[in-house]
Amino acid sequence: MTAFAKWFNATKPVIGMVHLGALPGTPAAARKLKEIESIAVREARIYRAAGVDGVMIENMHDTPYLRGTVGPEIVAAMTIVARAVKEAAGIPCGVQILAGANKEAIAVALAAGLEFIRAEGFAFAHVADEGLIESSAAELLRYRRAIGADDVRVWADVKKKHSAHAITSDVSIAETAHAVEFMRGDAVIVTGMVTGDAPKPDDVREVKRATRLPVIIGSGATAANVAGFWAEADGFIVGSDFKLDGNWAADVDPRRVRKFMRARRGPTVRSRLSAITAAEPWACSAPPMRARRSRSLSVYTPCHCRSRRSCRTSGRRSTGS
Numbered sequence: 001m002t003a004f005a006k007w008f009n010a011t012k013p014v015i016g017m018v019h020l021g022a023l024p025g026t027p028a029a030a031r032k033l034k035e036i037e038s039i040a041v042r043e044a045r046i047y048r049a050a051g052v053d054g055v056m057i058e059n060m061h062d063t064p065y066l067r068g069t070v071g072p073e074i075v076a077a078m079t080i081v082a083r084a085v086k087e088a089a090g091i092p093c094g095v096q097i098l099a100g101a102n103k104e105a106i107a108v109a110l111a112a113g114l115e116f117i118r119a120e121g122f123a124f125a126h127v128a129d130e131g132l133i134e135s136s137a138a139e140l141l142r143y144r145r146a147i148g149a150d151d152v153r154v155w156a157d158v159k160k161k162h163s164a165h166a167i168t169s170d171v172s173i174a175e176t177a178h179a180v181e182f183m184r185g186d187a188v189i190v191t192g193m194v195t196g197d198a199p200k201p202d203d204v205r206e207v208k209r210a211t212r213l214p215v216i217i218g219s220g221a222t223a224a225n226v227a228g229f230w231a232e233a234d235g236f237i238v239g240s241d242f243k244l245d246g247n248w249a250a251d252v253d254p255r256r257v258r259k260f261m262r263a264r265r266g267p268t269v270r271s272r273l274s275a276i277t278a279a280e281p282w283a284c285s286a287p288p289m290r291a292r293r294s295r296s297l298s299v300y301t302p303c304h305c306r307s308r309r310s311c312r313t314s315g316r317r318s319t320g321s
Contacts, residue, residue: 017239
């Protein structure tokens, strides 16, 4: 959790996805790189204005994806765009390069000054639509050390979406998460079956119990379900719910972003109130039924009740005048 406290202005950060247009050399490439950069910067600024805590860029439109590597044209393009996004957003930024091009992502992050990458195939193996994706942890972390990128954190998917996991069917998601920690990953990402599909709550709970690493919801987080994941999740990567009509391939919709961030503030406030209640001794000194909590979380009107349980006004100890 140290990295979270260092980078984010939130205990449970929300990361907004910037899905880059098809990059040069890919089958669907149509826009000039400068136009792709301009769109990415615009979306990053929308996120920052709405109070989103971080941004991650991804070459989502480069289908069909190469397996485990990309060419220098993709690395160059993503470095240019990533640096522009980082400068425009002014908040922590990460990168994922599909499919499983984790070394290239580390290189882009270092060159562009990003804080983290999202890595698939970090621990254990799976079969994706690109073919067999094998564990990359050993080679990836040695490469990170070799190029002086130790400050770039690796957030690793476990039992990731869009993949078959029959070859590791005897390995639980909890054990996979534990392996990420053992293999020196920095965070664990839990997803549903496909993009926009929320993970099973039981999977999130299992992973949370299995590792000391931050547990990130990596797909399907929405304004409607964020409160349900709040207790177990340490952060949220949001793509589809921030887009027009909830479609990952559409433009970012500022209204949907603001709606999600309002929903996020609900459980945040409740969490902070619970922490204050648990930490402070009871010291009531005002007539019952007249106490009223102020707008500030740190200032409360006291009451005359003898204990928290008997307080009829839900007053707390006064911590200010």
